[in-house]
Amino acid sequence: MRTARLRTVRSVLWAGWAALAAGAVLCVLGWYGVSGERYAERQLPYLASCTIPGAALIVAGVILLTHGRGALATARVEELYALLVASEPDDAEESAEAAAAPLAVSGDLLMVPGGTLWHRADCPLVAGKAESVPVDSKLVANGELSPCPICEPAEADD
Template identity: 85%
Template sequence: MRTARLRTVHPVLWAGWAALAAGAVLCVLGWYGVSGERYAERQLPYLASCTVPGAALIIAGAVLLTHGRNALAAARVEELYGLLVTAEPAGPEESGQTVTAPLAVSGDLLMVPGGTLWHRADCPLVAGKAEAVPVDSKLVASGELGPCPICEPAEETD
């Protein structure tokens, strides 16, 4: 998927390169003409007809290239934005609905030795970890462990 603006940028870039090339050719011709004349009054026509317009074309070419590259970048950003906007949401979180249910619903509570939180057994933070052990009710009662904010376990243990 290419935007129309992206297709119109290429002529600006080509015009910039052409202006740079024409300006360089005119500057070389002006230099060659000036270098062959001994007197300043005979050098002025070459400066006026070749070198000054050549320098102006070089500046114009640089401006066109800069504008073309900026327009190319802007067209790419617009294309990416269009792709982002047209993408459909995958789940209820992206469609604006809030998910109120906890991520884990298991009744078994686990903790990691040395940790400060207790988790449900299917919490993504402890699921599949071999070092996770069942929660000691004495630790929970003493307040050394707090509930996991991700899986939101119940405070009473079985």
């Protein structure tokens, strides 16, 4: 299925490039024909038969290329997603226990100066940061700081 879809996408891209090339050739031929005629009534056939269809082919080529590149990107994302879904963990119970375990369990609360969240000391967002300081209870009471959604320090107070 993947190969058939990529073939279709690649043919759309080739058709887009061909339409662009044909449109450019027609525009050049139309310009050449118009430039050789002095009177406007003799220039109109070149405009009608070459330049206008050439411009339309250029627009069609751009649309085909845009659609083809979008479809190619979609096909690649779907392929990556299929690879991601296909790689399941060996032991589903261990992964379920790891997902259920809390990310941070420390009782110490920290914040980053100028930040808007307060965290547990072992939260990955503040762990190892030299600029993290203990939480100022006035900021929490005023509502200027909110609990971190990752380590959920509000549970420590309950």
